[in-house]
Amino acid sequence: MTIRIDTTGDEAQLTAAIDKATLGPARVTILSPGSDRETALVVLEPTSPTKAQTLARWLDLMDPIDATSGKWKKRDPRVRLNLRGRFPSGMYLIVACEFDERTEAAQTDLISELIEPQQIVKLVRALADMEYRAK
Numbered sequence: 001m002t003i004r005i006d007t008t009g010d011e012a013q014l015t016a017a018i019d020k021a022t023l024g025p026a027r028v029t030i031l032s033p034g035s036d037r038e039t040a041l042v043v044l045e046p047t048s049p050t051k052a053q054t055l056a057r058w059l060d061l062m063d064p065i066d067a068t069s070g071k072w073k074k075r076d077p078r079v080r081l082n083l084r085g086r087f088p089s090g091m092y093l094i095v096a097c098e099f100d101e102r103t104e105a106a107q108t109d110l111i112s113e114l115i116e117p118q119q120i121v122k123l124v125r126a127l128a129d130m131e132y133r134a135k
Contacts, residue, residue: 005021008089042095046100053131065086079101
């Protein structure tokens, strides 16, 4: 099945298209609207029990450029994984997903291990597999 997302609309339309394509739940913000670097920031719901599997589905839709991870503050237990890429339309995209090191220690350890060598597909597929096996 080919997933198509219309990237010509506003935030509400893009959010609706993402939800319809089962690539959420997510919060969408358009960064630098109207510029040639317009970027959709898609933040997946951190409490979703299928967030890693949803993140894996994003890899089928986007052309990944790179990935980063980090925390807002040093003592923050949440690690945010950001996948940066492009929609097939050419619009830039950042898909962000948070993992809590208190309850998802194996996931945050894996992120730390695989983020620097930029093994994006391996990382996301492994996170999705961990989530699937936990059910």
